[in-house]
Amino acid sequence: MRRIWFAMLFAALLPAVAHAQQASGKKRRPLPPEFGRVVLDKGLDKGPVAPVVFDHWLHRAKYTCRLCHVDIGFAMTPNGTNIKASDNAAGFFCGACHNGKTLAGGKKVFESCGGAGSADKGATCLRCHSLGKNVKPEHDFATFTRGLPRGRFGNGVDWEKAEEMGLIKPVDFLEGISIPRKSLTAQKDFALSPRLPGMPEITFSHAKHTVWNGCELCHPEIFSAVKKGQVKYTMSEIFDGKYCGVCHVNVAFPLQDCQRCHVKPVQ
Amino acid sequence: MRRLVRPAAALLLLALARDAPAWNSEPPADFGRVVLSNFTAKAGMAPAQFDHWRHRARHTCRVCHVDVGFAMAIRETKVSASTNQSGFHCGACHNGQVSHAGKPIFAACESSPKKAEEARCKRCHAMGDPAQRRKDFEAFAADLPRKGRSGEVDWEEAEARGRIRLLDYIEGVSIPRTAIKMDKDVTIASQGWMTDVRFSHKKHAVWNGCEVCHPEIFPNGPGAGRRSMQQISAGESCGACHGKVAFSLGDCRRCHVKAVE
Amino acid sequence: MHRPYVTIVAVVLAALAWLATSSTRPLGPSMALAEVPAPAKTSARDGWRKEFEEVCARTQDAMTLSTSELRSLVERCDILKPALEALGGSEGKVYVKRLLACRNLYAYVLESRQVQ
Numbered sequence: 001m002r003r004i005w006f007a008m009l010f011a012a013l014l015p016a017v018a019h020a021q022q023a024s025g026k027k028r029r030p031l032p033p034e035f036g037r038v039v040l041d042k043g044l045d046k047g048p049v050a051p052v053v054f055d056h057w058l059h060r061a062k063y064t065c066r067l068c069h070v071d072i073g074f075a076m077t078p079n080g081t082n083i084k085a086s087d088n089a090a091g092f093f094c095g096a097c098h099n100g101k102t103l104a105g106g107k108k109v110f111e112s113c114g115g116a117g118s119a120d121k122g123a124t125c126l127r128c129h130s131l132g133k134n135v136k137p138e139h140d141f142a143t144f145t146r147g148l149p150r151g152r153f154g155n156g157v158d159w160e161k162a163e164e165m166g167l168i169k170p171v172d173f174l175e176g177i178s179i180p181r182k183s184l185t186a187q188k189d190f191a192l193s194p195r196l197p198g199m200p201e202i203t204f205s206h207a208k209h210t211v212w213n214g215c216e217l218c219h220p221e222i223f224s225a226v227k228k229g230q231v232k233y234t235m236s237e238i239f240d241g242k243y244c245g246v247c248h249v250n251v252a253f254p255l256q257d258c259q260r261c262h263v264k265p266v267q
Numbered sequence: 268m269r270r271l272v273r274p275a276a277a278l279l280l281l282a283l284a285r286d287a288p289a290w291n292s293e294p295p296a297d298f299g300r301v302v303l304s305n306f307t308a309k310a311g312m313a314p315a316q317f318d319h320w321r322h323r324a325r326h327t328c329r330v331c332h333v334d335v336g337f338a339m340a341i342r343e344t345k346v347s348a349s350t351n352q353s354g355f356h357c358g359a360c361h362n363g364q365v366s367h368a369g370k371p372i373f374a375a376c377e378s379s380p381k382k383a384e385e386a387r388c389k390r391c392h393a394m395g396d397p398a399q400r401r402k403d404f405e406a407f408a409a410d411l412p413r414k415g416r417s418g419e420v421d422w423e424e425a426e427a428r429g430r431i432r433l434l435d436y437i438e439g440v441s442i443p444r445t446a447i448k449m450d451k452d453v454t455i456a457s458q459g460w461m462t463d464v465r466f467s468h469k470k471h472a473v474w475n476g477c478e479v480c481h482p483e484i485f486p487n488g489p490g491a492g493r494r495s496m497q498q499i500s501a502g503e504s505c506g507a508c509h510g511k512v513a514f515s516l517g518d519c520r521r522c523h524v525k526a527v528e
Numbered sequence: 529m530h531r532p533y534v535t536i537v538a539v540v541l542a543a544l545a546w547l548a549t550s551s552t553r554p555l556g557p558s559m560a561l562a563e564v565p566a567p568a569k570t571s572a573r574d575g576w577r578k579e580f581e582e583v584c585a586r587t588q589d590a591m592t593l594s595t596s597e598l599r600s601l602v603e604r605c606d607i608l609k610p611a612l613e614a615l616g617g618s619e620g621k622v623y624v625k626r627l628l629a630c631r632n633l634y635a636y637v638l639e640s641r642q643v644q
């Protein structure tokens with residue numbers, strides 16, 4: 001009988017301890033090289049190649065957001081673009097540059113989803129289709145970002161400052177794909193008032209955003225309001241990945257850095 | 268009637284056991300202990316033992332949980348020898364270069380430790396002797412104000428008296444920002460017979476900033492983070508800290524402040 | 529008496545010259561239709577691309593365009609859309625999306641003007 005008692009007590013205590021430990025608190029913050037990671041697994045979870053792991057940091061140091069998300073046509077949500085190997089092989093999406101011919105930094109960009117993979121026993125395929133596989137990336141994050149100005153959270157790099165200092169020069173035009181355009185006439189900066197009294201006012205800079213995004217990336221898909229104050233943005237929606245959160249959760253500086261937007265103290 | 272005694276006792280035990288860790292204070296030397304064992308078995312090492320009390324007298328919660336980026340749930344951070352050696356997680360300070368009290372902090376994790384270096388591994392990767400731990404704790408907390416039945420340290424009082432000075436900045440890791448002044452107290456209405464809770468933003472923000480709690484533990488929006496005591500004792504909401512590292516929930520009056528007449 | 533001879537010789541020489549230069553002389557329309565149907569198709573293909581590039585080139589300064597210019601651009605986008613959808617495959621997928629992005633931007637700027 002006593003053994004049954006002990007067994008019951010043990011059984012009663014075990015889930016309590018396990019439960020307390022599993023309860024969700026603050027999640028782990030992604031490490032600098034992991035921030036901006038997008039996993040593309042549509043149609044790949046069962047197939048012969050692993051889902052694609054795309055880390056934004058290397059591309060964002062070399063190209064503007066607009067080039068990929070407007071000119072080449074990538075969606076702003078993972079799996080939203082619906083890329084197929086045939087699209088890449090035909091020179092669209094990844095294949096716009098990853099075609100074995102386009103030069104980047106003086107070197108030819110490796111071909112994606114073409115014949116290259118079969119030639120080297122899939123080693124080229126693994127460069128992108130690497131989920132769950134221990135693939136050593138060609139460009140080491142620490143080496144690449146060594147001289148760049150430090151930023152808080154995210155990739156640990158202040159990309160804005162890096163561009164100001166001329167350490168990165170994002171390319172905004174791809175021959176044969178981009179349309180020659182006139183230079184941008186940006187809207188003015190404006191202030192947004194927070195709903196929570198006591199929080200500093202938000203200063204939104206159109207100039208800073210349009211340098212990398214142009215107009216079409218945000219309007220009207222992400223920001224459809226035509227009049228100031230028409231749509232009320234709430235922080236819970238933003239944290240959920242809407243509005244500012246489309247970029248500022250996973251690729252641009254994350255929302256934990258409150259003071260980058262909430263700049264003006266309430267007088 | 269007597270036949271019901273044992274089953275009733277069993278049910279009572281069950282009810283208490285479910286919430287035991289959060290409510291009852293463990294011996295203060297063991298309170299706030301975290302065992303890191305995601306990869307240690309595979310690496311052939313003993314699990315790493317982390318005692319919060321050693322660090323919380325020196326650093327704010329914010330500096331580790333926001334700047335360095337530790338999660339606040341067990342097995343979430345995925346600390347490994349390689350992340351430490353790359354300067355992340357423990358390696359942000361435990362790298363043989365960052366100094367504390369004039370001495371460099373011992374480096375965490377060696378790829379192939381020499382015999383002489385194994386003692387350093389054991390500083391974390393060892394079950395440790397509970398009696399020794401208690402001795403260390405008593406020596407550590409000798410002149411710190413203690414509270415409650417179990418004699419846990421009153422960290423708030425310790426800071427107020429200047430016995431501890433918490434560092435909110437790690438060179439090369441932290442990037443300073445202008446503090447957002449949020450001194451608002453929030454009254455959380457109690458749903459039962461207990462008095463209302465008075466939550467002090469000021470007291471919490473001093474050690475946590477904004478980012479430790481918002482939005483992951485306390486989502487934005489009025490009433491969004493509201494949880495029952497049952498949920499809190501299971502580790503949600505206030506229970507993310509209280510009962511694990513901060514003062515345990517058995518100390519009711521610290522939150523359920525007597526209503527102002 | 530010699531004149532008719534001269535005329536005949538001149539005509540024969542002219543005919544020979546005409547034949548000799550026929551390979552370098554550009555083909556007239558009547559010759560083209562029979563030989564090369566493709567150029568007509570190529571120019572239609574190039575046509576949509578040219579129109580697309582013209583229409584979507586004004587997104588950077590959309591704010592400075594007049595209301596009538598914006599309306600005309602939206603109209604041109606709407607007219608072009610079926611041609612891009614007809615392309616099909618990867619090309620159609622990409623270019624329809626790009627067209628919609630610039631069309632919707634012009635519509636957005638128009639709407640904001642109307643509100644004011």
